[in-house]
Amino acid sequence: MEPGASVRAVRSQRVLCGDEIRPAVILIKDGKIENILHCVDVGLVASAEVLDVGEHLVMPGIVDCHVHVNEPGRTSWEGYWTATRAAAAGGITTVVDMPLNSIPPTTTVGHLREKMQAAAGQCFVDTAFWGGVIPGNQLELRPMVQAGVVGFKCFLIHSGVDEFPHVTHGDLHSALQLLQGTDSVLLFHAEREIHQPLGDSGDPCEYSTFLSSRPDVMETEAIRMVTQLCQQYQVRCHIVHLSSAQPLQLIRAAKQAGAPLTVETTHHYLSLAAEHIPPGATQFKCCPPIRDMANQELLWAALKDGDIDMVVSDHSPCTPDLKRLESGDFTQAWGGISSLQFGLPLFWTSACKRGFSLADTVRLLCQRTARLCRLDNQKGSLRPGHDADLVIWNPDKEFEVKEGDIHHKNKLTPYLGRTLRGEVYATLVRGRLVYKQGSFSQQALGTHLLLSHGCTQASL
Numbered sequence: 474m475e476p477g478a479s480v481r482a483v484r485s486q487r488v489l490c491g492d493e494i495r496p497a498v499i500l501i502k503d504g505k506i507e508n509i510l511h512c513v514d515v516g517l518v519a520s521a522e523v524l525d526v527g528e529h530l531v532m533p534g535i536v537d538c539h540v541h542v543n544e545p546g547r548t549s550w551e552g553y554w555t556a557t558r559a560a561a562a563g564g565i566t567t568v569v570d571m572p573l574n575s576i577p578p579t580t581t582v583g584h585l586r587e588k589m590q591a592a593a594g595q596c597f598v599d600t601a602f603w604g605g606v607i608p609g610n611q612l613e614l615r616p617m618v619q620a621g622v623v624g625f626k627c628f629l630i631h632s633g634v635d636e637f638p639h640v641t642h643g644d645l646h647s648a649l650q651l652l653q654g655t656d657s658v659l660l661f662h663a664e665r666e667i668h669q670p671l672g673d674s675g676d677p678c679e680y681s682t683f684l685s686s687r688p689d690v691m692e693t694e695a696i697r698m699v700t701q702l703c704q705q706y707q708v709r710c711h712i713v714h715l716s717s718a719q720p721l722q723l724i725r726a727a728k729q730a731g732a733p734l735t736v737e738t739t740h741h742y743l744s745l746a747a748e749h750i751p752p753g754a755t756q757f758k759c760c761p762p763i764r765d766m767a768n769q770e771l772l773w774a775a776l777k778d779g780d781i782d783m784v785v786s787d788h789s790p791c792t793p794d795l796k797r798l799e800s801g802d803f804t805q806a807w808g809g810i811s812s813l814q815f816g817l818p819l820f821w822t823s824a825c826k827r828g829f830s831l832a833d834t835v836r837l838l839c840q841r842t843a844r845l846c847r848l849d850n851q852k853g854s855l856r857p858g859h860d861a862d863l864v865i866w867n868p869d870k871e872f873e874v875k876e877g878d879i880h881h882k883n884k885l886t887p888y889l890g891r892t893l894r895g896e897v898y899a900t901l902v903r904g905r906l907v908y909k910q911g912s913f914s915q916q917a918l919g920t921h922l923l924l925s926h927g928c929t930q931a932s933l
């Protein structure tokens with residue numbers, strides 16, 4: 474069966490159903506899972522429409538709810554055609570697009586429409602959208618909820634792009650009041666400027682110089698404010714890309730006090746460590762920064778005990794020149810890591826050695842990310858009635874990240890040359906075979922743009 478085909482049944486000896494892996498046939502009709510038969514007899518389905526994947530593992534497609542697709546406006550950094558193909562090659566079947574780095578940013582209903590127009594006809598996986606909260610756009614928030622954003626993102630520190638300014642405490646009070654009763658969610662880039670001397674500015678090409686410019690306390694003070702606001706307004710709040718383990722006790726205490734708070738970390742904070750970042754290697758620069766190995770261990774422990782709820786990519790690419798590789802100056806380079814295609818194998822390479830199961834992987838990369846966006850009624854699980862979004866992969870197969878296999882618009886990823894465990898064989902989105910062994914369907918999915926309230930923008 475070739476990419477682009479609509480699949481009526483997927484048969485495998487290893488289907489992950491809940492916590493169990495067993496032989497099964499997944500019957501698909503009109504893009505939905507019709508039934509999951511725990512036998513391997515496909516019944517009346519014509520053999521040409523059955524995708525038999527042998528021993529490959531079949532599980533729900535990944536829902537990556539932190540992806541910066543910078544189209545329109547900075548399409549040279551990343552666009553829908555390349556980002557969603559990279560996603561499909563990585564077993565990601567839904568991306569949720571951040572409201573910044575595109576121009577215009579998604580801070581009004583009109584800008585959302587522009588984004589959706591840009592995405593139409595270019596997506597190989599399903600795409601949903603975050604709106605942005607910036608100073609002065611309060612009157613756009615409820616209209617954007619109605620227009621279908623799955624939630625909102627704000628920054629408590631400079632975002633890296635001038636057209637998406639960070640919010641003040643006052644902006645947050647008005648935004649959270651407006652979001653009360655909507656079941657929407659406010660995501661926070663949780664770092665705050667602290668007004669204390671950060672020590673002498675060392676060699677800008679040494680990673681330690683950049684790291685010491687963004688100490689843990691910047692995350693802790695930001696998260697202190699988020700936990701207070703979350704408890705005060707009882708609006709769902711979500712901390713994106715937690716890097717420091719220092720604020721974990723604040724997070725734990727807020728959750729225990731009943732705050733509707735969730736937290737994500739990213740694959741790079743779990744896979745990379747400050748000690749291993751060479752001088753000038755600005756492809757590793759992101760904000761908040763990758764911290765040391767001891768901190769990484771604490772993040773893994775927090776993932777294990779549920780203080781951290783989910784894991785995402787925070788794919789935030791730019792054009793190669795903006796990474797300033799020739800100077801290697803961390804203070805001038807763009808902060809953001811290009812990694813969308815490699816999240817699943819990156820996570821699994823470490824997680825399988827740390828006692829995490831494949832079912833844990835589904836919880837952390839599919840179910841809870843879908844739940845954050847209120848897409849869990851159709852995404853993130855293998856259930857009749859859910860979208861037939863499947864990743865078919867071999868968790869035991871190792872592969873080397875080679876430049877020719879990278880489908881991001883720009884190939885500058887810190888993972889080049891790394892050996893990862895967990896090779897994706899095929900990816901289905903709503904029953905369409907969009908990716909199989911290095912090839913993509915000829916056509917994009919069309920629109921398949923997801924809006925909140927579970928509806929789909931069938932065509933623009």
Ligand SMILES: NC(=O)NC(NC(N)=O)C(=O)[O-]
Nearest residue numbers: 541632633759760789808809
């Ligand atoms: N403008 C950005 O893409 N910023 C992103 N940059 C990172 N993470 O380094 C982010 O998520 O904050």
Ligand SMILES: [Zn+2]
Nearest residue numbers: 662713714760
């Ligand atoms: Zn951020």
Ligand SMILES: [Zn+2]
Nearest residue numbers: 541571787789
């Ligand atoms: Zn981001």
